[in-house]
Structure formats: C-alpha cells, structure tokens
C-alpha cells in the first residue's frame with residue numbers, strides 16, 4: 025500500500041488497467057484488474073484522466089466549516105438550530121476546547137485550495153453566542169478549517185440533499201472503473217461492503 029503515491033492517469037480496457045502514478049518523485053506504472061476511485065472531491069478529476077473517456081455524473085462540492093473556540097462543556101454535546109435559517113449546528117468538546125460546526129455552501133474552486141470563509145466563522149460564532157452565556161468573539165477563535173462534501177448535483181437544498189452513496193460504474197463493461205460518490209465516515213464499513221459487492225458481481229461477469 026503506497027499511501028503517499030499520487031495517481032496521475034490510467035488506461036483501462038479489456039479487463040485490465042495500466043495506472044501511471046508518482047511515488048517519491050519517481051514516475052511509476054502498475055497493471056491491475058480494476059480501479060476503485062474513492063478520491064472524494066477529486067473523483068471526477070480522476071475519471072477525466074482515464075482512457076478511454078469515462079462518463080461521470082455532475083457533482084457539487086459543498087464546503088463545510090468548523091471552528092475551535094476556548095471553553096469547556098460541562099455535559100455532553102449540543103444540537104443547536106441556527107435562529108436565522110434553522111440549520112443544525114453541533115457544539116462538542118474537543119481537546120480541552122470546544123468544536124462548533126458545520127456550515128454548507130457551494131464551492132467552485134479547486135479542492136486543494138479550500139479554506140474556511142470568514143462569513144462561515146461569523147455565522148458559527150453567532151449561533152454559539154445565541155445559546156451560550158459566555159460570548160466568544162472572532163479574536164477568540166483558536167482555529168477554523170473547512171472540508172468538502174461530494175453531493176450529486178440536483179435542485180434540492182444542500183442541507184436536505186441525500187447523503188446516500190452512489191457507486192458509478194463506467195458504460196464500457198470491460199474498463200473496470202468503480203467510483204464512489206458521497207458517504208459518511210460513520211458508515212464506512214457498510215459502504216465498503218456495498219462497493220465490494222458491486223465489484224465482485226462485475227468482475228465475476230467479466
């Protein structure tokens with residue numbers, strides 16, 4: 025398992041994939057039966073780099089911010105609703121501080137450039153300050169960071185849109201490229217099982 029290898033491109037046909045990747049600044053190549061593409065916000069970039077051309081669904085990248093603020097919670101964690109838009113915001117203990125999140129906004133930049141927007145930090149502070157007695161100001165924020173969810177594009181609101189996974193398999197049956205969209209950390213085991221079932225069924229047929 026090469027955890028610090030970077031996938032670059034692939035050629036997948038006749039039940040065989042030739043993958044080009046870099047590892048320790050060296051260009052490398054490997055041949056395998058299938059590609060399992062679980063690259064989160066980069067999934068479609070990977071699909072676009074495969075020959076022959078792969079189809080792929082449109083996705084939205086949805087940016088979510090968390091902030092770490094000073095303080096200690098004396099009991100459990102809190103589910104809050106923003107007084108402005110009724111979105112759920114969690115407040116929980118975090119390494120002797122407090123973690124508050126998250127937000128949701130459409131993101132159109134490169135995944136590797138994602139940063140916590142200032143408006144998100146202000147929004148989370150205002151939700152926290154609405155419910156808790158000890159007001160926290162922008163200068164008190166210890167850290168703020170953002171991640172990207174992958175949601176299939178549709179017209180629904182980002183908050184209510186399905187968090188179910190989608191397993192995409194290319195149209196060409198002998199190309200053996202399997203791509204995972206969406207999901208949650210908490211369901212990773214069930215997701216892996218589901219994905220393996222699809223792959224097994226397909227490779228068995230090939």
Ligand SMILES: Cc1cc2nc3c(=O)[nH]c(=O)nc-3n(C[C@H](O)[C@H](O)[C@H](O)COP(=O)(O)OP(=O)(O)OC[C@H]3O[C@@H](n4cnc5c(N)ncnc54)[C@H](O)[C@@H]3O)c2cc1C
Nearest residue numbers: 029030031063064065066088126171172173207208209210
């Ligand atoms: C704000 C936010 C809050 C969330 N809250 C929760 C929650 O409370 N509970 C929960 O269960 N889930 C939550 N999730 C969802 C959870 O984070 C994701 O389901 C999970 O991270 C998906 O894991 P993954 O490994 O599939 O993808 P990712 O974590 O996105 O990992 C993709 C990996 O692919 C790698 N990669 C990309 N391109 C290449 C390449 N060319 N070569 C090699 N490697 C590459 C990247 O470096 C990265 O390590 C949240 C997500 C966000 C954004």
